[in-house]
Amino acid sequence: MAAATYLDKLNDQQRAAVVFGTDGSALPPPLLVIAGAGSGKTAMLAHRVAHLLVKGADPRRILLMTFSRRAALELTRRVERITATAMGTPVVAEALRWSGTFHAIGARLLREHALAIGLHPDFSIHDREDSADLMNLCRHGLGLSRTDSRFPTKGTCLAIYSRAVNSGAPLTDVLRDHFPWCAPWADQLKPLFGAYVTAKQAQNVLDYDDLLLAWAQVMAAPDFAAHIGAAWDHVLIDEYQDTNRLQARILTALKPDGRGLTVVGDDAQSIYAFRAADVRNILDFPDTFLPRAEVIALERNYRSTQPIVAAANAVIAEASERYTKELWSERTSADKPRLVTVATEALQARYMVDRILQDREGGMRLKDQAVLFRTSSHAAQIEAELTRRNVPYVKFGGLKFLDSAHVKDLLSVLRLARNPRDRVAGFRVLQLIPGIGPTAAGRILDALDLTPNPRSAWEDVAPPPRAAAGWPAFVAAMTTNAVWPAAIGLARAWYDPHLDRIHEDAEARRADLLQLEQIATGYPSAEAFLTELTLDPPDATSDQAGVPLKDEDYLILSTIHSAKGQEWRSVHILNAVDGCIPSDLGTSSTHELEEERRLLYVAMTRAKDHLTLGLPLRFYVTRQTRNGDRHIYAMRTRFIPGAILDRFEAVTWSPAPVAGEVRPAPAPIDVAATMRAMWG
Numbered sequence: 001m002a003a004a005t006y007l008d009k010l011n012d013q014q015r016a017a018v019v020f021g022t023d024g025s026a027l028p029p030p031l032l033v034i035a036g037a038g039s040g041k042t043a044m045l046a047h048r049v050a051h052l053l054v055k056g057a058d059p060r061r062i063l064l065m066t067f068s069r070r071a072a073l074e075l076t077r078r079v080e081r082i083t084a085t086a087m088g089t090p091v092v093a094e095a096l097r098w099s100g101t102f103h104a105i106g107a108r109l110l111r112e113h114a115l116a117i118g119l120h121p122d123f124s125i126h127d128r129e130d131s132a133d134l135m136n137l138c139r140h141g142l143g144l145s146r147t148d149s150r151f152p153t154k155g156t157c158l159a160i161y162s163r164a165v166n167s168g169a170p171l172t173d174v175l176r177d178h179f180p181w182c183a184p185w186a187d188q189l190k191p192l193f194g195a196y197v198t199a200k201q202a203q204n205v206l207d208y209d210d211l212l213l214a215w216a217q218v219m220a221a222p223d224f225a226a227h228i229g230a231a232w233d234h235v236l237i238d239e240y241q242d243t244n245r246l247q248a249r250i251l252t253a254l255k256p257d258g259r260g261l262t263v264v265g266d267d268a269q270s271i272y273a274f275r276a277a278d279v280r281n282i283l284d285f286p287d288t289f290l291p292r293a294e295v296i297a298l299e300r301n302y303r304s305t306q307p308i309v310a311a312a313n314a315v316i317a318e319a320s321e322r323y324t325k326e327l328w329s330e331r332t333s334a335d336k337p338r339l340v341t342v343a344t345e346a347l348q349a350r351y352m353v354d355r356i357l358q359d360r361e362g363g364m365r366l367k368d369q370a371v372l373f374r375t376s377s378h379a380a381q382i383e384a385e386l387t388r389r390n391v392p393y394v395k396f397g398g399l400k401f402l403d404s405a406h407v408k409d410l411l412s413v414l415r416l417a418r419n420p421r422d423r424v425a426g427f428r429v430l431q432l433i434p435g436i437g438p439t440a441a442g443r444i445l446d447a448l449d450l451t452p453n454p455r456s457a458w459e460d461v462a463p464p465p466r467a468a469a470g471w472p473a474f475v476a477a478m479t480t481n482a483v484w485p486a487a488i489g490l491a492r493a494w495y496d497p498h499l500d501r502i503h504e505d506a507e508a509r510r511a512d513l514l515q516l517e518q519i520a521t522g523y524p525s526a527e528a529f530l531t532e533l534t535l536d537p538p539d540a541t542s543d544q545a546g547v548p549l550k551d552e553d554y555l556i557l558s559t560i561h562s563a564k565g566q567e568w569r570s571v572h573i574l575n576a577v578d579g580c581i582p583s584d585l586g587t588s589s590t591h592e593l594e595e596e597r598r599l600l601y602v603a604m605t606r607a608k609d610h611l612t613l614g615l616p617l618r619f620y621v622t623r624q625t626r627n628g629d630r631h632i633y634a635m636r637t638r639f640i641p642g643a644i645l646d647r648f649e650a651v652t653w654s655p656a657p658v659a660g661e662v663r664p665a666p667a668p669i670d671v672a673a674t675m676r677a678m679w680g
């Protein structure tokens, strides 16, 4: 076929995967592509979708799932580009309407079929923070927080609950294996989780986990599963190594014989076990169906230079459990990954920003560079340095736009207007009204709960006398019949005067909310807007004011977890030291330690041309150490042992003193001696 020139660019294995099973009229048997980082798995998947479309598949009958909305968008754009050349007219992203994350697809399905499965179609979706708040309300309701101050925090309670739901394991096992310090409270946690589930039902609320759990549960009814499954011919999934047992159950219910199913992933990059992802999903996939799935491996890395591939291979080669694959690259380079030892995190930040700006001078855009870190808080120094030197950046996986109080307030107003039973939103919004505190808010919500139709009952609820002045405006905001997107304008108008009262920097926040309203107008309905924002919120930027202008150049800061699947010409990894990678929390079991190793592997394999790892000898930890200090003296990460040091270029850096500059006293540490100890 002359038109299929897009196949020519692929290597033999990729091509075999792209066309596998697409020749006959029957749906292709199940296919697994398992391969190392940068070997073109995602590229293959985009080509496979395009190829199916070229062969006449209906884009509306293709379900495409991956781990983030950003990744899903990128995939559909690629399909668009390939089909544009292959078919003359592209199959546009809108036609591929079933593409997104498992959670977003779940939310859409549950909303579409709500009535049939006993849900109210106006259900709200709680993000993790809302869920933790609801857990807290339940905890107080049961008097648990008063019984013992050491009782697990709301966040820990939610993490335990979430883990149990996503793994399907009994609570006692989850406690024993992952939260042993909480095991003494098993008898209290059980009723707490019971109360939490009841509260969600009563309030018509689903949390993240419910989007999968409810989906999996309704799929257990064979009629329903067949009905839903019949909606798609092809189901294709990227990053399959990071799915959990519920997601695997959903898949097998969608495609009981596996036909039309393609999954892609890399067991060496499984980094979400801490959220109950189970690498067995991908390892067991070949034997899950009859006929047995076709397995195709890819070994050529197209992303990185050979020295980067060699270093990453060396790090992962030590892993204890793994589908072995040896990656190679034809991209030669004399540049080994650099291991840069510096005295402190502040100097690490200076070094990296120096390099980044130098490279920009040399023609490498900021957008082609990234700084990666284990947890968001580790970016503090680099953020400060970037701000000081006026370098624009976008931060992924850290504080979200959505986490700021004013954005949350406005979204809660919208949520409450749609679903007045949502108590977390209710508590938040009611307390914005002068004269209403937590007790009064609780009473109002209790009264509302007793009415058959709470939406119209706002008018009948009596506010406390102190709040009488602000009440009519609130009721008007809750009961408006404004159509979308006018509704968000009205909600903002109601909230606006409260901004000045609550926040000192009201003007900046006002600008954020205007921007939020702008974003909202791009959505067809309040549900679509709220769902998307809750499931995949926009990322925070250097000025906290939303997304930078389209053609502006900016640096990417990202947690390693959020950098999955992406690539940059130059990558800087912060804190490649023990205590950070692996984190001190991650070293309690071999499983967790192995996950930390894979995390470093994922980070290193994001780099195309240049890779830098920072080794600050002293770094800040959020958990207090035994002597009360919050700094620890660090050693090079154990994942880069002496035996593989030759794959790196070791550098020690300290800033050249500037004449006349007054420097702060040097850190009380003998760098030279520590260096000798470390490097031998």
Ligand code: ATP
Pocket: 009, 010, 011, 014, 035, 036, 037, 038, 039, 040, 041, 042, 043, 044, 266, 269, 301, 302, 303, 564, 565, 566, 567, 605
């Ligand atoms: P990860 O495991 O990190 O998700 P991956 O296996 O999905 O990586 P891709 O992101 O698909 O890898 O590809 C890595 C890079 O290699 C991309 O820049 C992609 O465009 C390029 N690439 C993939 N296949 C080919 C090919 N056959 N020829 C040239 N470049 C390719």
Ligand code: MG
Pocket: 041, 042, 043, 238, 565
């Ligand atoms: Mg990929």
